[in-house]
Amino acid sequence: ETGVTQSPTHLIKTRGQQVTLRCSSQSGHNTVSWYQQALGQGPQFIFQYYREEENGRGNFPPRFSGLQFPNYSSELNVNALELDDSALYLCASSSSDRGLETQYFGPGTRLLVL
Amino acid sequence: AQKITQTQPGMFVQEKEAVTLDCTYDTSDPSYGLFWYKQPSSGEMIFLIYQGSYDQQNATEGRYSLNFQKARKSANLVISASQLGDSAMYFCAMREALYNQGGKLIFGQGTELSVKP
Numbered sequence: 250e251t252g253v254t255q256s257p258t259h260l261i262k263t264r265g266q267q268v269t270l271r272c273s274s275q276s277g278h279n280t281v282s283w284y285q286q287a288l289g290q291g292p293q294f295i296f297q298y299y300r301e302e303e304n305g306r307g308n309f310p311p312r313f314s315g316l317q318f319p320n321y322s323s324e325l326n327v328n329a330l331e332l333d334d335s336a337l338y339l340c341a342s343s344s345s346d347r348g349l350e351t352q353y354f355g356p357g358t359r360l361l362v363l
Numbered sequence: 364a365q366k367i368t369q370t371q372p373g374m375f376v377q378e379k380e381a382v383t384l385d386c387t388y389d390t391s392d393p394s395y396g397l398f399w400y401k402q403p404s405s406g407e408m409i410f411l412i413y414q415g416s417y418d419q420q421n422a423t424e425g426r427y428s429l430n431f432q433k434a435r436k437s438a439n440l441v442i443s444a445s446q447l448g449d450s451a452m453y454f455c456a457m458r459e460a461l462y463n464q465g466g467k468l469i470f471g472q473g474t475e476l477s478v479k480p
Contacts, residue, residue: 280466282466282467282468284468290472290473291367291454291456291470291471291472291473292408292454292468292470293470294467294468294469297466297467299466304466305466305467307467337406339406339408341408341468343466349394349395349396349413349415349458349460351398351410351413352398352410352458352466352468353410354400354407354408354409354410355407356405356406356407357406357407357408359406
């Protein structure tokens with residue numbers, strides 16, 4: 250069974266640029282959630298994708314957007330990067346968007362905005 | 364309001380001893396799940412244990428057990444026979460079944476556990 254994978258592992262961007270982060274879900278999982286974890290904090294929910302549709306969203310501005318593909322992999326796009334966007338971005342997959350299924354996380358992408 | 368509180372920023376434990384990490388939560392949803400994750404310095408969030416709000420017994424997974432006290436809204440993680448590899452950040456998280464259809468996990472601030480040899 251393949252776990253959740255994310256790419257790239259590290260990324261450095263400058264303020265105002267755009268970035269795309271990628272996530273492959275665990276085999277058998279059709280739901281992907283994205284989280285932002287600032288240094289010293291717990292992860293904050295960005296949004297969730299189920300069947301290629303955004304299924305729920307946290308308190309993040311529209312410049313955070315995403316996609317889910319037919320193979321259930323997903324992308325997180327952030328436009329007009331700000332210094333505060335520097336964080337660890339975690340992707341998690343689960344077997345359903347309903348109920349209380351466990352979300353399994355990938356290794357994360359560390360983004361630094363200069 | 365949905366909330367998870369972990370009041371211990373840092374904890375120390377001697378190798379081979381047991382340790383309890385505290386977690387309290389707040390929700391008005393009658394159906395919810397509580398999760399504990401371990402985050403080593405590498406960053407990956409590793410799932411440890413799950414407790415459903417309707418589960419009658421406390422969850423156990425190997426050396427991990429969850430002390431679930433529903434009336435007190437607490438879900439403490441107990442790690443028995445600590446090992447050096449247990450040194451990491453530990454996060455308590457909650458997901459609501461009825462009031463939160465968007466799959467959001469709400470995390471606490473975390474507890475950093477250090478195991479001493």
